[in-house]
Every structure is written in structure tokens, then in C-alpha cells.
Amino acid sequence: MHVPLSILSCQRVLAAPDPLFPERLHARRFEQQLRLLTRWFRLIPLSRAVAQLADGTLPARAACLTFDHGYAEHAAVALPLLQRAGVPATFFIAASYLDGGCTWCDIVTEVVRNAPGERLNLARSGFASYDIGCPQRRRAVIEMLLAALRLLPPQERLARARSMARRVTPTMLSSDQLLALHRAGMEVGAHPLHHTALASLSNAAARADIAAGRSRIEDILQAPVRLFAYPSGKPGEDFEQRHGRMLRAQGFEAAVGMAPGAAHSGSDLFALPRCAPCAQAGAAFLLRLAGNLFTRP
Known part of the structure; x- marks a missing residue:
């Protein structure tokens, strides 16, 4: 039996609605989404889901929540809501953005x-x-x-x-905020150091960017980093199978992209699909997640 795994991808979680971009996710709507997720899915850490995919013990209705880039609001806004809901999450960090960065x-x-x-x-x-x-x-x-x-x-x-810009306002996590996510029990994974699509780099440069990004995060956390997210994440365009082999050789356990669909027991652990759900709550949100379960990456 192929039990599907839904891996959800988020970026911004704003403290309040954005008048210029009202469709963007904000705290109140994220809280509503968390209520729906905990009602209809079994939310588990990505590392555990990867292990259970590999050995065929994934529970029904399994889902993982992930965040990309490393925005300061992940610690300031998302973390308290995740803790209140009892939801684990994985945060993928582009280490060059830490401590004053901005995309x-x-x-x-x-x-x-x-x-x-x-x-x-x-x-x-x-x-x-x-x-x-x-x-x-x-x-x-x-x-x-x-x-x-x-x-x-x-x-x-x-x-x-x-x-x-005359000056750039930082939007990304500080090292202390990253450490707070880790100490709160959230998983931390890596992007390449400069959040560059790996397919645009030579093999040597890709290996170096992967290793440097991971090393900086591990220095801050004093803990191993074993999960990876490809920037942009389109298979065959932003990353290729050779990059999965690089990650495996460097000791990573899994990597996620942005192909739609759910993962299954036979999925490539170094090209796992992720769904970017809509920023709405209610029926539209659930329909998007349900449709993703029946999409083959």
C-alpha cells in the first residue's frame, strides 16, 4: 500500500495583512490553516517522515510543514503559532542571508x-x-x-x-533567532549558502555552496543538518539527479524540491515533491491539499 506524504511549503507569514499583496499569508490566516491541518492531517517532522517513507511505516494522512529562506517572521510570528498548535516544522535556511540579509x-x-x-x-x-x-x-x-x-x-x-535602495531593511533571521527555532524543537535544514539554483553552477561550485551553507548553520546550532531544499526547486530546471548524488555523498538524508504532488514509498528521497498551498483558509485550502494528494510528481 502506497501511503502518500504531503509536504507543504511556506515562505512569508506576515504579522498582519499586506494591503498591496492581500493574497499573502499572514498570522491570522496561518492560525486558521493550522487548525485545519491538525484536524485533517497527522503532522510529523520531516526527518521522521523520510525514515518512515524509506521503511514503509508512514502513517495515514501524514503531512509535513516546511518554511523556506529563513525570514525573521518565522521566529517572531510563525513559531509561537506552531507551538500553540503543537505542530512541528522544518525551516530551510539560506545562511548568507542570516544576520542582516534581505532577498x-x-x-x-x-x-x-x-x-x-x-x-x-x-x-x-x-x-x-x-x-x-x-x-x-x-x-x-x-x-x-x-x-x-x-x-x-x-x-x-x-x-x-x-x-x-538608499538602504536595505533586513528581513531575515538573526543567528539568535535561528538558534531559538532549534531550541524550540523545530527542525533546521539547509539551502545552498547563496540560495542559487544548483543547475546554474558548475559541479565544483554546487558542492562548495552546499557544504558552506550547511557548515555555517551547523556552527550556529552545534548540531548536524541532514535535510536540504533546492532553491526554486523545479526538477530538471533548477536541480538534476547529479545534485541529489552530491547531497547523498555529503551525508544528507533527503532533499525537497517544488514539484507538485505527494511523496510515496518509492519516491526519490533527494527529489521529494512539495505543495505550496494557497494563502486562503477553509474550503479552498483543503481542496488544494486534497488535489495535491492525487497529483503524481
Whole structure:
């Protein structure tokens, strides 16, 4: 019998609703989701689920909750809600973001969100002048800039984003917050050090980025890190089977991507699928999770 495993992926959990992006997950809605998850699923740590997948002892309705990147709100907002609900989770950390970091996407978003007036001149960053006279136009400019920058190499992309901002407001975990997650009993896994898609790197660079990211996290936690999440996570595009072999050789136990569907006993433990559920609660949330159970990665 192939018992399915649902692995759910979250990024931001905002303290309050975002007027510019009302569809983004926030604390009240996340609390509602946790109530639904604990009612309909058996939530277990990812490391235990991986072991039970391997030996065929996975319980019915098993699910795991994971978080990516390492946002400060994971400790400040998500952790208290997880503890209150008694839900375990795994947090995948891009170690280069720790202690004052910010993703290029968040830099761009905040520049446009906080720009005064009705026009934003980004000529010095290689773009144009844009009408931002209403929230809809601000959001459209953000989405246009993100789409354009996403096509650039990672270092150039970050440099262009930083050139838009007079100063960058940190959004990521501090080392102390990461340690707090670990001491609260949450699992901590690794991204590559710079959160770069492994397929864009040479084999040597990929191995080095994997090892460096894990090493920094282990130095902070003084504990082994055995779980990994591929940035972006599209199989065959962002990572390949060779990267799973690299991870296995470095002693990791499993890795998750972002292919839809549920994992089963025969799944490749170094290319486990994950579902990004909608930020809604109620029927829409449950329907998304139910549909994922019947999707084969």
C-alpha cells in the first residue's frame, strides 16, 4: 500500500495583512490553516517522515510543514503559532542571508512600496521612470521589475536591486533567532549558502555552496543538518539527479524540491515533491491539499 506524504511549503507569514499583496499569508490566516491541518492531517517532522517513507511505516494522512529562506517572521510570528498548535516544522535556511540579509525580491518590493510621490525614477538602476500613483500601479511596477531582474545572473540581479535602495531593511533571521527555532524543537535544514539554483553552477561550485551553507548553520546550532531544499526547486530546471548524488555523498538524508504532488514509498528521497498551498483558509485550502494528494510528481 502506497501511503502518500504531503509536504507543504511556506515562505512569508506576515504579522498582519499586506494591503498591496492581500493574497499573502499572514498570522491570522496561518492560525486558521493550522487548525485545519491538525484536524485533517497527522503532522510529523520531516526527518521522521523520510525514515518512515524509506521503511514503509508512514502513517495515514501524514503531512509535513516546511518554511523556506529563513525570514525573521518565522521566529517572531510563525513559531509561537506552531507551538500553540503543537505542530512541528522544518525551516530551510539560506545562511548568507542570516544576520542582516534581505532577498533581492524584497528589496525591489519595498523600494516601490515606500517610494514617495506618484512617479519612481529608476534610471540609475538601468530602468525607466514609472507611474506609481495608485496601489495597482505600484504592484504592476513591482511585478515588472521582478520579472526583468529574474532573467539576470544572481550577482548582477542582487547588485541591480541594491542600487535601487538608499538602504536595505533586513528581513531575515538573526543567528539568535535561528538558534531559538532549534531550541524550540523545530527542525533546521539547509539551502545552498547563496540560495542559487544548483543547475546554474558548475559541479565544483554546487558542492562548495552546499557544504558552506550547511557548515555555517551547523556552527550556529552545534548540531548536524541532514535535510536540504533546492532553491526554486523545479526538477530538471533548477536541480538534476547529479545534485541529489552530491547531497547523498555529503551525508544528507533527503532533499525537497517544488514539484507538485505527494511523496510515496518509492519516491526519490533527494527529489521529494512539495505543495505550496494557497494563502486562503477553509474550503479552498483543503481542496488544494486534497488535489495535491492525487497529483503524481
